[in-house]
Amino acid sequence: MLDFAALPTVDPMLPRPFRVVRVLRETSDVTTLTFEPADGLATIAFGPAQMGMVGLPGLGEVPISFSSDPADPSQLAMTIRRAGAITSALVDLSAGDSVSMRGPYGTEWPMEAAEGHHLLIVAGGLGLAPLRSAIVTALRRADRYRSISLVYGRREVSEVVFADDLAAWEANPAMSMHLTLDRADPDWSGPIGLVTSRMDAALLDPASTTAMVCGPDVMMHAVGADLTQRGVARGKIWLTMERNMKCGVGLCGHCQFGPLFICKDGPVLNWATAGPFYLIAEV
Amino acid sequence: MKRAILAPTDLDNLIAVLSERGFEVLGPTLDSGVVTLSSIDSTADLPEGIRDEMSPGRYYIKATSDGELFGYAVGPTSLKPTLFPSRRQVWTTENTDQGIIFRSSVPDLRPVAVIGARPCDAAAMAVQDEALLGGPYIDTDYARRRRDLFLVVVNCTRPASTCFCASMGTGPAVSEGFDIALTELKLDTRHFFVAESGSERGQEVLDQLGLDPADPDDEELVRVALEVAADSMERTLDPVDAYSVLRAQPEHPYWETIVERCLTCANCTMVCPTCFCVTTEPVTSLGDESAGEERRWDSCFSLDYSFMGGSPVRETVESRYRQWLTHKLSTWFDQFGTSGCVGCGRCITWCPVGIDLTEEVRHLREQIDA
Numbered sequence: 001m002l003d004f005a006a007l008p009t010v011d012p013m014l015p016r017p018f019r020v021v022r023v024l025r026e027t028s029d030v031t032t033l034t035f036e037p038a039d040g041l042a043t044i045a046f047g048p049a050q051m052g053m054v055g056l057p058g059l060g061e062v063p064i065s066f067s068s069d070p071a072d073p074s075q076l077a078m079t080i081r082r083a084g085a086i087t088s089a090l091v092d093l094s095a096g097d098s099v100s101m102r103g104p105y106g107t108e109w110p111m112e113a114a115e116g117h118h119l120l121i122v123a124g125g126l127g128l129a130p131l132r133s134a135i136v137t138a139l140r141r142a143d144r145y146r147s148i149s150l151v152y153g154r155r156e157v158s159e160v161v162f163a164d165d166l167a168a169w170e171a172n173p174a175m176s177m178h179l180t181l182d183r184a185d186p187d188w189s190g191p192i193g194l195v196t197s198r199m200d201a202a203l204l205d206p207a208s209t210t211a212m213v214c215g216p217d218v219m220m221h222a223v224g225a226d227l228t229q230r231g232v233a234r235g236k237i238w239l240t241m242e243r244n245m246k247c248g249v250g251l252c253g254h255c256q257f258g259p260l261f262i263c264k265d266g267p268v269l270n271w272a273t274a275g276p277f278y279l280i281a282e283v
Numbered sequence: 284m285k286r287a288i289l290a291p292t293d294l295d296n297l298i299a300v301l302s303e304r305g306f307e308v309l310g311p312t313l314d315s316g317v318v319t320l321s322s323i324d325s326t327a328d329l330p331e332g333i334r335d336e337m338s339p340g341r342y343y344i345k346a347t348s349d350g351e352l353f354g355y356a357v358g359p360t361s362l363k364p365t366l367f368p369s370r371r372q373v374w375t376t377e378n379t380d381q382g383i384i385f386r387s388s389v390p391d392l393r394p395v396a397v398i399g400a401r402p403c404d405a406a407a408m409a410v411q412d413e414a415l416l417g418g419p420y421i422d423t424d425y426a427r428r429r430r431d432l433f434l435v436v437v438n439c440t441r442p443a444s445t446c447f448c449a450s451m452g453t454g455p456a457v458s459e460g461f462d463i464a465l466t467e468l469k470l471d472t473r474h475f476f477v478a479e480s481g482s483e484r485g486q487e488v489l490d491q492l493g494l495d496p497a498d499p500d501d502e503e504l505v506r507v508a509l510e511v512a513a514d515s516m517e518r519t520l521d522p523v524d525a526y527s528v529l530r531a532q533p534e535h536p537y538w539e540t541i542v543e544r545c546l547t548c549a550n551c552t553m554v555c556p557t558c559f560c561v562t563t564e565p566v567t568s569l570g571d572e573s574a575g576e577e578r579r580w581d582s583c584f585s586l587d588y589s590f591m592g593g594s595p596v597r598e599t600v601e602s603r604y605r606q607w608l609t610h611k612l613s614t615w616f617d618q619f620g621t622s623g624c625v626g627c628g629r630c631i632t633w634c635p636v637g638i639d640l641t642e643e644v645r646h647l648r649e650q651i652d653a
Contacts, residue, residue: 002412004430010387012420013373013563013576017383038382057376057383057574058567083592098383216592244591246563249420252581253560254588256610259617264419280533282602 012249015055015100016041018076020093026161029082030126031091032067034075035101044104045073048111048133049240049268052103053248054078054090061100062086063245065130065267070137079129079161105248107268109134110238114210115144117236120202122151122195122223124215128161130240130267131214135169142174149176149202153195153215157187178202195219196226206231213239221278224271234272241267241274258283286502287494289465289476291352294326296492297435297463298398304488306396306433309365311353316344318358320365320397329399330355337443337628339637351469353399356443357627361556362404365395366428367411369553373563375575388575389424394431400461402454403446403627405436407556409460413619414559433484436461437476440468440508442516445628447641450519453625455512457481463489466505477505518631520641522612522622528648529613537650538601541643544636545604549582551630551638552607557623560588583607608640 022034037043044052046066055061062084068077082091093099111134119138123131131150138148150169154160169175178198180191191198195215203209209232213223220239227237243255243262255262258277260269277283289297301308310323313330323329332347335355347354372388412429415422439446439455448454457464462485465476477497480486552558562581567574581588583606589596597603615623624640631639 002416002429004426007416007421007423007426009423009426011373011423013578014387015374015385017385019382039384057385057576058565060563060565060576100385242591243596244589246561246581247420251415251420251422251559252562253583254562254581256606256614259614261618282597282599283533283606 012102012251013247015053015061015102018099018101020095020097020099023093023095026079026163027159029091030079030161031093032077032079032161033090033093034068034077035099036074036076038098043073043076044101046070046076046104047108048137049109049130050104050106051130051248051267052078052101052105053245055100056086056089057100059089060086061102061246062090063105063242063248063263065133065240066104067129067132070133071140079126079132081126102248105263107266109137109212109240109268110210111137114212117145117208117210118147118149118204119145120149120151120209120211122211122213122215124153124195124219125155125159126161127214127216127219128152129214131212132162132165134212135165135175139169139172139174146208147176147204148174149178149204151178151180151195151198151202153180153182153198153219155182157181157185176202194222196222199226199230203227203230203232209236211237213237217241217278224275224278228271228275234275235270237271238268239271239274241269286477286479286497287489288497288501289478289492289494291326291474291476293492293494294352294398294476297488298323298325300488300491301396301398301433305394307393308396308398310398311355311358313344317342317360318344318355319360320358320399323398326352329353334441335443337445337632339445339631339639340634341637342632349469350474351467353437353467354441354469356439356441356446357401357403357629359554359629359633361554361627361629362397362400362408363411363556365397366408366432367415367422367425367559370577370579371424372566373576373578376573378572392427392431394433395428396433396435398435399437400434401439401627402436402457403448403625404556405434405457405460406448406451406453406625407627408434410557410619410621410623410625411559413621414557417619434461435463435465438464438466438509440466440512442512443628443632444517445631446516446626447518447520447628448626449513449516451522451622451624451626456509461485466508468501468504468508470504475501477501518628518639518641520624520626520644522624524648525612525622525644526616527613528644528651529609531651533605533609535647535650537647538605541604541638542600544638545600546636547584547600547603548635549584550633550635552582552584553580554629554633555611556625556627556629557611558582562587583610608643612640612644
């Protein structure tokens with residue numbers, strides 16, 4: 001028998017009002033927005049890779065991962081790329097504008113389980129956004145990891161996000177940086193190739209490596225297969241996925257990936273769990 | 284549980300008692316050529332003598348003079364529209380001096396009593412309970428409607444050719460989740476129902492009606508009628524085998540044969556009593572600058588459903604049909620521990636081209652084994 005009295009009564013679909021306090025134009029189509037609550041209540045405390053449903057009343061909501069430092073919820077931020085109607089409107093917001101916000105939702109990067117391992121972070125393009133929270137969290141306790149490496153691939157030089165962070169990480173002795181560009185460009189003197197072409201240099205000891213990967217599906221598929229082949233355990237290759245979501249809380253059905261709901265079983269999943277479904281077209 | 288005999292006139296009393304207890308009473312009615320669920324005042328509103336004949340893509344109504352009140356099998360309307368409305372307001376905004384405020388849209392709901400839900404409908408409700416109330420987040424609107432529901436199930440003695448609840452273990456007799464269960468018996472000389480309660484309040488209501496107890500002969504008639512009904516079902520589906528068939532070869536060429544038939548019209552998902560996918564739609568008001576959000580049923584057959592980053596994840600027809608059937612019969616077990624199918628057969632009847640999931644599973648099994 002269902003115990004109705006024990007069920008929650010607050011609708012998880014009810015958002016809270018938040019206000020944009022800072023706007024940072026990362027690229028021509030990517031903006032980092034920093035938010036504070038506009039209802040006088042505490043802000044959203046999130047873990048690395050968790051997401052929120054951010055929206056504009058009258059336009060709709062989209063799932064976006066938080067890109068700020070989880071240890072500092074006062075700087076709650078999302079890094080958003082102009083894609084559809086809602087993200088385009090979000091990217092164009094100014095300080096003082098209102099948004100709707102729900103969250104945090106989903107699973108987190110396994111920061112503690114990765115301790116004692118080489119931490120290999122692999123980002124493709126804007127995939128760096130949900131990994132930024134992992135990097136800043138790891139760097140705060142860098143002595144707990146055998147090494148911290150970032151492999152960051154882009155299609156265009158101009159595509160770079162978190163330019164200040166990248167410069168700081170380059171200068172940080174705890175961080176090993178492996179940047180690459182998909183194809184040659186006169187403004188780029190570094191390595192050319194996909195992220196997988198940097199693994200010889202970045203992957204130190206497959207048996208004691210935990211990888212955290214985010215990028216387009218095709219890139220994550222390639223990295224998952226490549227790292228598996230190189231000897232990293234499937235259960236130690238973590239990726240964060242994106243799918244269409246209308247609720248973020250397991251009730252709308254849209255984000256299904258095989259038996260998984262990306263919103264509640266993910267977005268962070270390991271290759272042992274998610275890998276088999278990557279092999280199925282249009283799953 | 285003690286069983287009681289309920290005469291057709293007692294059924295009018297049951298409707299009256301439930302109304303007095305504050306329920307809006309819904310029951311089967313003949314409307315626009317189908318047996319559906321509507322508000323009823325008395326047994327005069329019930330589809331007396333109406334039979335329904337179904338086959339893949341076909342639904343016919345036939346009038347008889349036999350006087351049975353629940354002689355049809357199953358119309359297109361499950362409990363889903365009552366407990367999980369096809370469209371509802373979720374929230375609205377209000378602009379105040381302090382800024383924008385979001386308010387939950389919590390409608391005034393009169394508790395609903397349904398008379399004449401089928402065992403498959405009760406089973407489907409249990410499936411939706413798991414999906415919508417299993418947590419960690421729940422559908423609070425469904426929870427309210429569900430909490431307040433008084434459910435009178437009428438067991439099935441005349442299943443349709445599209446029914447396969449017996450093989451799914453969900454009928455033709457209801458086993459749980461009901462307040463009162465009735466079995467209608469129409470003999471040459473007698474027309475009556477055998478009633479049993481499935482809850483304390485169900486027993487209270489039966490007690491209030493002052494019914495005579497059923498004698499062993501009547502109970503035997505019920506047992507035989509339901510056994511005959513179970514044996515008469517032409518279609519079968521083995522839920523455990525379907526689970527493994529659909530896992531086995533998601534890229535088997537057989538799926539491509541679906542393209543030649545499936546119109547991706549989403550009818551199956553609309554009539555399915557367990558399909559719970561929804562989308563949200565923004566609502567704006569020109570008048571007072573308020574905005575809101577509506578939620579409406581959605582379907583994995585639409586291209587928008589999986590739209591991401593400029594294109595749908597599931598573009599081909601076969602990928603969308605495969606998603607529906609695999610979720611319904613296989614990954615549902617992984618997610619919620621049961622099949623997502625209760626064997627009501629509605630998706631077979633209301634598919635405009637008559638795709639029959641029991642046949643698709645059988646063909647797929649044969650192809651994989653071949």
